[in-house]
Amino acid sequence: SQQGEEDPQALSIQEGENATMNCSYKTSINNLQWYRQNSGRGLVHLILIRSNEREKHSGRLRVTLDTSKKSSSLLITASRAADTASYFCATDMFGNEKLTFGTGTRLTIIP
């Protein structure tokens, strides 16, 4: 079963705009990760945030984590056509390495 849900399910924006997607999960976690999946390609790891962290940056990516609300957000700034993909959050729990994925957000960047 899926751990959580991503919101929105689909998002279309103009190139250059910022994209924000949200993830909610159900149980206490150790880490939360974001992955990108292009059509026909595997999942690519974007960023990992630990449960004791609140915000993390990597290039054009900004991730926040609110463990009290069991939610996370991924912001992609200055979007590019190459950012078109599905984005998934995934969580793991203390003492268990397996990842539990959300349902994904399908992002389309319009050139």
Add this chain to the structure above:
Amino acid sequence: GAGVSQSPRYKVAKRGQDVALRCDPISGHVSLFWYQQALGQGPEFLTYFQNEAQLDKSGLPSDRFFAERPEGSVSTLKIQRTQQEDSAVYLCASSLKGSNTEAFFGQGTRLTVV
């Protein structure tokens, strides 16, 4: 190779046929995972190895699914007597041991049961 390699990339099986899917993890990665991804959904956990030991197989949907990693490197996921509901992309991932580490995914095997 630099990444996780899976073969075959595509497999069409007749209902009732047995299939075997192979995963070559990144060299030196202790942990290996199998996930199943249905169309339009997120990946769902199937099973997990640490070296050759299968530590968690709670996600395997039925006893028709079997996974092994006999020498702690290459892994095989076997599905016996395939059914149409087994059609999905099967993803393999590997990571250095322990939490707080990134999992690297292969490109997957797309299984279609007809």
